[in-house]
Amino acid sequence: MEYQPVIGLEVHVQLNTSTKIFCGCSTEFGSQPNSQVCPVCLGLPGCLPVLNKKAFAYAVKVAMALNCRIAEYTKFDRKNYFYPDLPKNYQISQYDLPLGEDGFLNIRQNGNIKRIGIRRVHLEEDAGKLIHVSDSSLVDFNRTGIPLLEIVSCPDINSPQEAYDYLISLKQIIRYLGVSSCDMEKGILRCDANISVKRQGDSELGTKTELKNMNSFRGVREALDFEIRRQVKLLENKQRVIQETRLWDAQKHMTYSMRTKEEAQDYRYFPEPDLPPFIIDAEMQREIKKSLPELPQAKELRFIQDYQLSEYYAHLLTSDREIADFFEYCVKLYPQAKVLANWMCGSLLAELNSRNLALGELNLSPENFVDLIRLAQEGKVSNVVAKGVLRDMIDTGQTAGEIIQKKNISQISDPDALKEIIDIVIKENEKSVRDYLGGRENAIMFLVGQVMRKSKSKANPKAVLEILRSRLNK
Amino acid sequence: MAIDKETVSYVAHLARIRLSERELDLLSRQLEDIVNFIDKLKEIDILAVKPTSHVLPIKNLFREDKPTKSLNINEVLNNAPSQRDSFFVVPKIIE
Ligand SMILES: [Zn+2]
Numbered sequence: 001m002e003y004q005p006v007i008g009l010e011v012h013v014q015l016n017t018s019t020k021i022f023c024g025c026s027t028e029f030g031s032q033p034n035s036q037v038c039p040v041c042l043g044l045p046g047c048l049p050v051l052n053k054k055a056f057a058y059a060v061k062v063a064m065a066l067n068c069r070i071a072e073y074t075k076f077d078r079k080n081y082f083y084p085d086l087p088k089n090y091q092i093s094q095y096d097l098p099l100g101e102d103g104f105l106n107i108r109q110n111g112n113i114k115r116i117g118i119r120r121v122h123l124e125e126d127a128g129k130l131i132h133v134s135d136s137s138l139v140d141f142n143r144t145g146i147p148l149l150e151i152v153s154c155p156d157i158n159s160p161q162e163a164y165d166y167l168i169s170l171k172q173i174i175r176y177l178g179v180s181s182c183d184m185e186k187g188i189l190r191c192d193a194n195i196s197v198k199r200q201g202d203s204e205l206g207t208k209t210e211l212k213n214m215n216s217f218r219g220v221r222e223a224l225d226f227e228i229r230r231q232v233k234l235l236e237n238k239q240r241v242i243q244e245t246r247l248w249d250a251q252k253h254m255t256y257s258m259r260t261k262e263e264a265q266d267y268r269y270f271p272e273p274d275l276p277p278f279i280i281d282a283e284m285q286r287e288i289k290k291s292l293p294e295l296p297q298a299k300e301l302r303f304i305q306d307y308q309l310s311e312y313y314a315h316l317l318t319s320d321r322e323i324a325d326f327f328e329y330c331v332k333l334y335p336q337a338k339v340l341a342n343w344m345c346g347s348l349l350a351e352l353n354s355r356n357l358a359l360g361e362l363n364l365s366p367e368n369f370v371d372l373i374r375l376a377q378e379g380k381v382s383n384v385v386a387k388g389v390l391r392d393m394i395d396t397g398q399t400a401g402e403i404i405q406k407k408n409i410s411q412i413s414d415p416d417a418l419k420e421i422i423d424i425v426i427k428e429n430e431k432s433v434r435d436y437l438g439g440r441e442n443a444i445m446f447l448v449g450q451v452m453r454k455s456k457s458k459a460n461p462k463a464v465l466e467i468l469r470s471r472l473n474k
Numbered sequence: 475m476a477i478d479k480e481t482v483s484y485v486a487h488l489a490r491i492r493l494s495e496r497e498l499d500l501l502s503r504q505l506e507d508i509v510n511f512i513d514k515l516k517e518i519d520i521l522a523v524k525p526t527s528h529v530l531p532i533k534n535l536f537r538e539d540k541p542t543k544s545l546n547i548n549e550v551l552n553n554a555p556s557q558r559d560s561f562f563v564v565p566k567i568i569e
Contacts, residue, residue: 017539018539018540018541019539019540019541019542023542024537024540024541024542024543025541025542025544026541026544032547032560033559033560033561034547034550034551034560034561034562035544035547035550035560036544037544037545037550038542038544038545039545042545042550050535050536050537051535051536051537052536052537052539053536053537053538053539054538054539055539056536075527075528080488082490083567084562084564084567130567131561132566132567133566135566136556136563136564136565136566137563137564137565137566137567138558138559138561138562138563138564139561139562139563139564140561140562141550141562266488268488271527271528273528273529275528275535276528276530276532276533276534276535277527277528277533278533278534279533279534
């Protein structure tokens with residue numbers, strides 16, 4: 001029997017403002033516990049929250065970028081519950097009038113575009129951090145009140161891979177907007193998943209479970225994968241799926257039931273009387289819309305059109321705004337887009353990945369990068385050597401010219417300079433020479449390789465091939 | 475509308491209030507009176523009235539994203555029944 005998974009994701013993203021959502025406390029990470037708190041975020045009596053303008057604008061930006069309908073009238077509500085990480089015993093959130101609704105984002109599935117609905121986007125405050133020790137729990141309220149954006153998808157996701165692609169796409173968009181790093185390993189982005197399975201073709205949904213405690217995009221994909229197999233197995237054995245919250249164990253690679261007494265949640269939402277309503281009029285909408293940058297998918301299409309890049313290159317280059325900007329800066333200096341794309345997607349991204357660094361953290365200016373490519377294209381250094389030069393440039397901050405001069409690795413194209421090595425190679429490889437003369441065209445490439453090796457990759461392979469041909473064909 | 479004792483004890487539980495049997499009795503009668511009183515509002519035609527989420531005629535109050543000084547950590551922990559290494563200490567939470 002074929003089963004279809006039905007998945008909805010609930011994502012929380014911390015916005016990177018300098019101060020908290022309702023007070024002026026710093027949002028800096030890693031400070032001494034409880035050193036960034038005040039009467040407002042501690043929920044002491046008699047104080048008033050005041051909304052951070054930037055957090056609000058950031059939230060509207062994200063909602064717009066996700067194609068949401070922006071609320072003209074939005075308000076905050078109190079979500080009431082008791083937990084030690086919540087000093088007020090309520091969280092200021094948004095209930096019936098979220099600032100954005102009914103949006104979507106596109107993911108790519110086997111070359112096709114699939115649209116995933118966004119049910120709502122709303123702003124709320126983060127809770128504090130709990131650390132559990134043997135005999136008690138420790139509370140740090142520094143995180144309390146950090147602006148948090150909740151983004152709820154529709155149950156339009158039908159595989160763990162689609163969920164993964166949705167998260168990647170969401171992260172790219174939010175990073176383009178510059179409002180959050182979306183780093184899931186650091187807890188800046190958190191993701192819970194609702195998942196059920198149904199028989200292919202059935203209109204009725206199965207019983208869903210809620211998955212928590214995933215701390216990477218891969219973790220989300222793996223947890224969903226496990227949970228689908230678990231649910232299908234239950235149904236195949238004529239057992240029932242129980243509606244419950246399950247936690248992902250990344251070490252054991254399985255989900256397990258939280259086993260709390262599943263009390264129906266009763267948050268008793270009511271309008272937050274300490275905050276006025278917020279009107280996002282046409283003027284404010286225009287203002288914020290104007291500040292939106294070109295988003296990844298639009299940029300990708302433009303790169304394909306303007307620079308005649310393949311979809312693959314355009315996709316890679318636009319995956320990160322910094323990389324896209326770097327590329328476009330380079331194109332202005334050196335208008336051979338395809339050569340640049342090749343260098344960036346190959347050598348440069350490999351250097352970034354191996355160092356686990358962002359482009360901005362590298363010691364590399366577009367000018368110096370383009371100089372290197374120019375030298376390689378002009379045949380001053382071989383491509384193999386140029387890759388090593390790039391590595392040295394990043395390590396030392398020196399220019400390509402400086403490194404090539406210092407290491408004496410200019411490419412040798414001069415026939416006189418190559419003659420000596422070629423003579424030796426011909427002498428040492430009589431069999432290959434005979435093979436070539438006997439009609440095996442490929443044998444000459446072996447000889448070229450030998451010359452390259454002897455010259456420590458400095459020889460210009462094109463020149464070597466030419467010289468070898470003319471020598472052997474005499 | 476009748477407010478039975480179960481409802482009162484459910485609400486008391488949500489608010490983490492412990493009530494004696496006598497208080498439950500008393501409060502369910504009083505709450506019933508209050509709810510009945512408020513039910514009178516249902517007799518008014520409010521179709522044309524917008525829901526009130528805030529009583530003052532104000533909107534869009536913002537502050538700039540400028541840091542201000544937080545409390546001194548000694549002040550923060552001053553009233554805590556229990557503290558350790560600048561954390562508040564609470565009874566162990568079992569997830
Ligand atoms: Zn504060």
